[in-house]
Amino acid sequence: MKRYNIRIAGVGGQGVVTSAHILGNAMSAAGKYATLVPFFGSEKRMAPVEAYVRVSDQPIYEVGEVVYPNVIMIYHPQVITHGKSYTMPFYSGLKENGLAIINTDVDIVPEEDWVVLKELNTRVYMFPATKLALDIAGTELATNMAMIGLFFGITRIVGFEHIEQAVKERFLGNTFVASGGTTALDSAIEKKFKKKMELLEKNMQVIREAFKVAEERGWVEEEALTT
Amino acid sequence: MPEQRVVDADYLLLEAPRERKFITGAQAMAEAVKRANVDIAIAYPITPQSEVMHLVGDIWAQGYLKDYYRAEEEYGAMSAIAGAVRGGARAFSATSGPGLLRGLEAIASWPGHRIPAVLGVLTRVVNAPLSIQPDNVEISYLLNCGMVVLHAENQQDVFDFTLASFIISEKVDVYIPIAVCTEGFFVTHAKGYVNMTPEDMKLPPRDPYKAPVPPTDCEIPPARIQRDAPVQKSNFMSYLIHAVWQQEIWASNRRAMKYIYKYLGGPIEVVNPDAEVFVVASGCAAAQGREAVRYAQLEGLNVGLVKVKSICPFPVNEVRQVLSKAKAIIVPEHNIVGWLAKEVKAAIPNSDAVIGGPRVYGGMTLPVELIMEKVYDAFGIKKEKKVVV
Numbered sequence: 001m002k003r004y005n006i007r008i009a010g011v012g013g014q015g016v017v018t019s020a021h022i023l024g025n026a027m028s029a030a031g032k033y034a035t036l037v038p039f040f041g042s043e044k045r046m047a048p049v050e051a052y053v054r055v056s057d058q059p060i061y062e063v064g065e066v067v068y069p070n071v072i073m074i075y076h077p078q079v080i081t082h083g084k085s086y087t088m089p090f091y092s093g094l095k096e097n098g099l100a101i102i103n104t105d106v107d108i109v110p111e112e113d114w115v116v117l118k119e120l121n122t123r124v125y126m127f128p129a130t131k132l133a134l135d136i137a138g139t140e141l142a143t144n145m146a147m148i149g150l151f152f153g154i155t156r157i158v159g160f161e162h163i164e165q166a167v168k169e170r171f172l173g174n175t176f177v178a179s180g181g182t183t184a185l186d187s188a189i190e191k192k193f194k195k196k197m198e199l200l201e202k203n204m205q206v207i208r209e210a211f212k213v214a215e216e217r218g219w220v221e222e223e224a225l226t227t
Numbered sequence: 228m229p230e231q232r233v234v235d236a237d238y239l240l241l242e243a244p245r246e247r248k249f250i251t252g253a254q255a256m257a258e259a260v261k262r263a264n265v266d267i268a269i270a271y272p273i274t275p276q277s278e279v280m281h282l283v284g285d286i287w288a289q290g291y292l293k294d295y296y297r298a299e300e301e302y303g304a305m306s307a308i309a310g311a312v313r314g315g316a317r318a319f320s321a322t323s324g325p326g327l328l329r330g331l332e333a334i335a336s337w338p339g340h341r342i343p344a345v346l347g348v349l350t351r352v353v354n355a356p357l358s359i360q361p362d363n364v365e366i367s368y369l370l371n372c373g374m375v376v377l378h379a380e381n382q383q384d385v386f387d388f389t390l391a392s393f394i395i396s397e398k399v400d401v402y403i404p405i406a407v408c409t410e411g412f413f414v415t416h417a418k419g420y421v422n423m424t425p426e427d428m429k430l431p432p433r434d435p436y437k438a439p440v441p442p443t444d445c446e447i448p449p450a451r452i453q454r455d456a457p458v459q460k461s462n463f464m465s466y467l468i469h470a471v472w473q474q475e476i477w478a479s480n481r482r483a484m485k486y487i488y489k490y491l492g493g494p495i496e497v498v499n500p501d502a503e504v505f506v507v508a509s510g511c512a513a514a515q516g517r518e519a520v521r522y523a524q525l526e527g528l529n530v531g532l533v534k535v536k537s538i539c540p541f542p543v544n545e546v547r548q549v550l551s552k553a554k555a556i557i558v559p560e561h562n563i564v565g566w567l568a569k570e571v572k573a574a575i576p577n578s579d580a581v582i583g584g585p586r587v588y589g590g591m592t593l594p595v596e597l598i599m600e601k602v603y604d605a606f607g608i609k610k611e612k613k614v615v616v
Contacts, residue, residue, distance in 0.1 A: 061515075062595060063410075063511050064515075064591075067594040092615055093614060093615070096613055
């Protein structure tokens with residue numbers, strides 16, 4: 001693996017930036033490299049949100065937004081159908097032989113866009129991430145987990161344990177020390193902790209399921225992207 | 228705050244153990260100030276700004292600095308720096324974009340007044356239409372002041388350049404201010420790994436008597452230009468005094484070079500010196516240049532990088548030597564005027580080889596792909612462009 005330059009497009013409330021952080025932290029947990037740039041706009045629910053992540057097994061020097069991605073992740077169908085995006089069309093800047101992961105139940109890519117994507121030799125993976133989140137975790141808020149789960153499921157650039165560590169960091173932070181059991185947590189904290197543990201477990205289930213989807217559909221990529 | 232002990236400057240800058248931290252560029256600058264035995268920080272913060280003077284305020288509250296003076300506007304802030312430094316203090320300020328230009332009249336007078344201050348310049352757009360993004364055209368305004376101008380690529384450079392600048396600027400044969408510039412947001416707001424010297428060690432205090440001109444209002448003639456200005460003399464005396472004085476300032480600027488070698492490993496860094504085509508860049512454009520070298524390697528193209536750390540004094544001989552056989556010289560910049568390309572062209576005999584650009588303005592991202600387009604041009608490679616932008 002050399003480098004994945006990822007552009008994530010979604011809408012406010014989907015956890016686009018959160019999942020970008022988890023993506024980066026999973027790389028760090030695996031002893032690899034990642035840099036992260038969120039787009040600073042006026043974020044609000046259902047308004048366009050973009051985040052950019054660069055991941056690699058080598059140091060990354062580059063700064064700024066990813067203008068020419070080789071991976072595009074579309075977290076919400078409206079990014080394509082309603083043009084809810086800072087970058088229009090959704091594939092603008094996409095390099096040849098890249099990867100597009102789209103959250104949708106049906107093919108929402110217009111015919112003329114398919115022509116371009118085929119020309120660019122893009123591997124397009126359409127995948128009902130929100131449905132999976134609802135089915136497994138009982139909330140569409142886990143859509144972002146399904147999306148990064150599928151990305152890691154396809155690319156296999158870090159181990160499952162690294163993703164788990166990153167998700168744990170996100171949900172538990174440094175506030176809970178779960179090891180040893182030397183100190184009894186008082187009941188309030190325990191309750192809160194329990195809730196967080198449940199959340200964590202559900203999120204991990206979604207990621208696991210997305211991994212399975214990648215495998216069952218034969219989407220796992222052996223060949224690494226080069227730039 | 229930990230008890231800090233004074234250690235030898237050379238030891239702190241060159242030998243002291245270092246610890247790796249993951250911090251922003253603004254934090255890196257404040258961490259350097261923390262270890263620099265600074266007497267006073269002076270600032271007038273207003274948007275656009277960086278977090279630097281806020282963070283320096285925090286370390287003042289913790290006891291690392293003796294004083295923190297909040298000026299009433301930028302001209303006042305930069306004039307107060309001159310006063311504090313002429314009075315014998317070690318002073319620091321940081322500014323950005325429009326604030327730098329508002330204070331520029333005072334800043335331009337610092338070298339002539341022999342003010343060894345350190346100024347952080349965290350670049351932002353200065354030209355209209357308004358934007359608060361990291362365009363670096365403001366650095367060009369500093370290049371004619373006589374001060375030393377360093378341009379940091381990343382958080383590590385920010386720390387190293389800032390800490391060393393206090394020592395370099397106070398060398399008796401230099402004794403002029405140093406601007407440590409870097410891009411706002413891309414460096415100031417982003418985190419990177421920084422190897423830092425121990426928190427409990429600091430530089431020796433400034434010795435104001437170790438100076439080419441004495442501090443305050445001494446009776447020794449040269450220093451009297453402040454209270455006994457040449458304009459009060461005849462025109463001819465005024466011309467003469469100004470001329471010899473400014474010649475000495477610019478000679479001081481060139482003399483800083485040997486300390487840039489000693490403390491910063493030289494004014495340039497070269498990657499792949501045997502390259503056919505070079506990218507010459509400073510600041511965070513150099514980071515993009517590093518990636519261009521990597522992209523080129525993947526495609527089997529022989530491309531090198533010259534990172535320019537010191538813009539003024541400009542490393543004329545060093546750049547000339549490295550670029551003597553270059554087929555093409557690509558100068559990517561974060562500004563519309565191309566001030567670095569001009570410096571490079573002026574330095575080398577083969578200035579035809581310089582390709583000015585790619586340039587991005589208004590603080591836009593500088594994609595490596597734009598640099599690669601120039602690389603392909605230089606090698607005469609025609610690429611069919613399928614990417615839709």
